[in-house]
Amino acid sequence: MANQQSMCTSFLGELLSSTHNFSSANPAHTANTADTFKAALYVTTATLNASTTAYSATNEVSGTGYSAGGVTVTNANNPTSTNSSTTAGVGYWTPSASIVYSTVTLTTAFDTMLLYNSSQSNKAVAVYTFGSQTITAGNFTLTMPSNTTTTALVRLSTT
Amino acid sequence: MLITTTKGEMDDSLLEHKSGSVDNDVEYTTWDEYYLNGELVHRSAHVTLKKTPFTDLIGATLG
Numbered sequence: 311m312a313n314q315q316s317m318c319t320s321f322l323g324e325l326l327s328s329t330h331n332f333s334s335a336n337p338a339h340t341a342n343t344a345d346t347f348k349a350a351l352y353v354t355t356a357t358l359n360a361s362t363t364a365y366s367a368t369n370e371v372s373g374t375g376y377s378a379g380g381v382t383v384t385n386a387n388n389p390t391s392t393n394s395s396t397t398a399g400v401g402y403w404t405p406s407a408s409i410v411y412s413t414v415t416l417t418t419a420f421d422t423m424l425l426y427n428s429s430q431s432n433k434a435v436a437v438y439t440f441g442s443q444t445i446t447a448g449n450f451t452l453t454m455p456s457n458t459t460t461t462a463l464v465r466l467s468t469t
Numbered sequence: 470m471l472i473t474t475t476k477g478e479m480d481d482s483l484l485e486h487k488s489g490s491v492d493n494d495v496e497y498t499t500w501d502e503y504y505l506n507g508e509l510v511h512r513s514a515h516v517t518l519k520k521t522p523f524t525d526l527i528g529a530t531l532g
Contacts, residue, residue: 315495317522413473440496440516447475448501448513455518465523 313352313422316360317464318434325466330427330435332403332464333388344388345429349409349452350380352422358437365424365432373445375414383409383425392459398469402462409452416445423452425463436464472503474510479503484510495520 324330334344348365352358356369367378384407391401409423419442425435443450455461471478484503491498496516503511 315520315522317524322524322526415475436522438518438521440518441491441498443498443500443514443516444512445514446502446509446512447473448511449515450513451515453515453517455521461519461521463518463521465521466526467523468526468528 311357311359312354313356313437313439314359315437315439317436318362319360320363320433321435324430324433329430329433331429332385335388344385345427347383347385347405347435348380348426348428348432349383350378350424350426351376351411351416351420351450352424354419354421354442356422358422358424360437362424362434362437364434365426365428371416371418371420373414373416373418374447376411376416379428380424381409381411382428387457390457394459394467398467400459400465400467402457402459402465404454404457404461404463406454408454411445411450413447414445414450415447416443416450419444438463472511474503474505476505476510479505479510 331345334342351371353369383405386406389403393399421442423438427433470481472481487502498516500514
């Protein structure tokens with residue numbers, strides 16, 4: 311089975327135990343220090359999906375200029391929450407900069423990025439898929455969506 | 470303009486340039502390819518994600 315875009319189910323359970331901390335303002339772990347999140351790329355034959363629980367090097371891309379584990383995600387945005395009605399709302403978060411893999415050569419086709427928490431045993435957050443790509447002596451850039459209730463990279467809602 | 474290639478940095482005037490894009494519900498992606506005598510020597514891609522995983526959380530109803 312191919313990679314499938316999904317929020318990792320383990321992440322949902324881990325939210326209830328304050329495992330992940332995206333914020334530097336109201337932290338659960340270390341005072342005023344958010345966890346470090348990373349983004350790793352996976353080849354098209356990988357099988358990442360909602361059941362992915364942590365980063366693994368299996369089927370991760372490899373090539374010139376790419377380090378196993380991927381790159382650190384720039385996080386200057388604290389999570390935000392907004393009421394959408396008197397009984398529902400959305401919590402959301404988006405990295406504050408594009409995710410860039412600079413001057414890499416990745417000849418095996420890839421189509422997936424795993425967002426994971428490198429501060430907490432590499433626990434998985436979500437799987438993002440896109441059209442198959444290869445890179446030759448170039449940059450691969452993932453531009454982040456706008457950090458809003460309807461487009462943020464990580465969104466949790468009640469309805 | 471200098472382009473980083475598998476042969477080192479080269480002036481783009483020496484290279485054949487191809488580019489393309491995909492725009493659908495999931496992503497907007499652009500790419501640039503440069504060829505030297507038919508050989509791919511540079512390829513970059515830029516993906517903007519549109520549709521991201523969205524999770525609904527449902528609280529139990531009391532009573």
